[in-house]
Amino acid sequence: MQDFSGYPIDEPPHSFISNSLSVDAQTLQKQIDELSTFSDTPAPSVTRILYSDKDVLARRYIKNLMGLAGLSVREDAVGNIFGRWEGYEPELAAVATGSHIDAIPYSGKYDGVVGVLGAIEAINALKRSGFKPKRSLEIISFTSEEPTRFGISCLGSRLLAGGEELAKALKTTADGQNMSFLDAARYAGYAKDQDDLSSVFLKKDHYFGFIELHIEQGPILEEEGVSIGIVTAIAAPASIKVDFEGNGGHAGAVLMPNRNDAGLAAAELALAVEKHVLESGSIDTVGTVGILELHPGAINSIPSKSHLEIDTRDIDEKRRNVVIEKIHESAIAIARKRKAILSEFKIINQDPPALSEKSIIEAIEAASKELNLTHKFMISRAYHDSLFMARISPMGMIFIPCYKGYSHRPEEYASTQDMANGVKVLALTMAKLSLQ
Template sequence: MPLLPNIPRLLDELAHLATISAHPAPAVTRVLFSEEDLTARAWLLTLAENAGLRTRSDSIGNLFITLPGSDPSLPAVATGSHTDAIPNAGAYDGVVGVLGGLEALRSIAESGETPRRSIELIMFTAEEPTRFGIGCLGSRMMAGTITADEARQLRDPNGISLEQLRPPQYSGDLAATRLTPGSYSHFIELHIEQGPHLEAAGIDIGLVEKIAAPAAFRLTFTGTGGHAGAVLMPGRHDAFLAAAETALAVETAALESGSPDTVGTTGVIEVKPGAINSIPCHALMEIDFRDTDLAARDAALIRIRQSAETICERRGVQLDWFLINSDPPALCSQEILAVAETHTTDLSYTSTRLISRAYHDSLFMARLCPTAMIFIPCLNGWSHRPDEFSSPQAIAKGTTLLAHTLLTLAAS
């Protein structure tokens, strides 16, 4: 029978969650384990419990909301996303996948259908890297790409550790968060596109075939400081100028990688001593580099490192290179995409296949089970800003497609 998600209820919940923010509307800010984050988590669990769904959490703070199936011995089908938000963000990134996933579960329960497999909604901890400088912390730990010992070493910008920040309800053994492959039968994530393609083409649904591989690295440049007026140009060892040249080398490596999907971003630069009349003796730079082609990305990274070393040798500046993370791309499940594509036809939605150039928790869930993503259009492709927006119609279609896809997968 057709599933009928309650879209007015979902829209009301999206609007309410946007008010749980450290910054006033329309901006949304919810940083990991902040007061706003903990309030949002408690509210989400109350919604789930009011719907008669089972809830639990793990020791990193991932939340699990379960609609039991008729055969609980089988691995569950899962969906989910995140509710944390970078400072001055919008109301839809991640949140549509969590609250849309909750509405999908409720619509299945309210239809009277009992799936064979249980269906589980996951609210992942810290998809955004705001607190600890690494994204997808919860799903990384589930997939085992970051260990409990490595997680214990994490520090926020104020030097506070994960162990110090974890609330009492998440005080269990961090090692127990790791799952084995096959723990879920399938995973599918609903998300706004965060790009302009669907809206520009007038297409309802994007079915993601591949998720780009992210790498992040931190470079520290140590030069020689001095008085801006007293040290002549030929004798300088300016840490910032070495960093600036390296930033341009990042751009060149991305443009000349040979892959159309390569992107490189120098998003952080810190210069010391930070005085207008003092030559920079220290510069710290953080770079995000991504591609769907792992070979092209890694070749570009080698090129960047060689360029940075050459630049620093020429300028007499010391270089320290630290790799924050380097992850392979994910190929999405053709089985899940075929099921979703069939339902788009049944529901009279238009769809297309897409690549996700942003990475998501799906990138790490793909290490545990067959995984795919459903994208819906967002205004002008804007995201991570207060005017981020996805229309009620787009949200309704994405949530309805998710519900039907989950129910079909749970019948297998």
């Protein structure tokens, strides 16, 4: 009979939870608003850079909320923050969730934050419902998901996933003001007695599962009126730094044939990036020049140096690597044609894509169904800490709709209803996995 009923035998306890789950979306919204005030640029924009004073204040705010939720809090050497609710079988691998609270310059208040403050509210909701976890539940607030300060995205999760090379590289990494990573970390109270960051590494299967709640950062869920996105794969990001150099000179005095304008080389490469991405033939290939700087940067000086930072992604790693190769060839050809020097072409990272784990996908799907929330399977085109957590743990992601798909800008917005739905699905999914 049970084979045909559609209700597996462990259904009753979850139903009990899903009926009694109540999420306090107003408090969540208030916390999101409060956290957004720790910013280096005026509201509604948010700018919260790794290890800045505002970042330190925001971290304190998160640790305080974790404490109020009854979680035991620890931090590792780079400032990944862990809040743990001990299960009644604490020797079992825990179920983890989390996201990030850093924000790129002039961005919004929901990216990452929904997955940290929402996770705390999910735990609070589970506690209020009377649920008792078998496996422990953990919330992680990851250090520096955004690459703003040191050019390294998902710094915290990369290290957690055992980034040996990264741990080595960080000993000599510095920011744009030439402050070393370790000095910056110490300024914020981390990496106190050690240069060795391998203490951050977690073993494979340290967690039973990892789930990240996040705004979609794309328009699909909103356009289609779907409440929950279940991520099946995360696109593979790569980032590249390029420098051109020329002779510069006076904008009036140097005739056009005698120029090797580093700024025009950069402009051509930016357009070549777009061209190569469009040539891939897939809608899933994207490429962006988010940074383009000219030196000396005066209206009457021919640029003698230019610097570009390029981001390109795909759900197909091979196809993305073809784009990178073409960008490289264009950079060489442009420099040759313009008699400029391609003084740097550096691939900063070139990560493989990640697939979500079937068991986690199924748990999220079951939770959505129980909560009567519409859902769809989708691809994450933005990367997330989940991309790296997938290296050491079964992984899944929950997306919620956001206004027009806007992200990384002040207009970024998710409704309290959509956030409440996401928090409920997260809570129920964690509860399910906790009992497995």
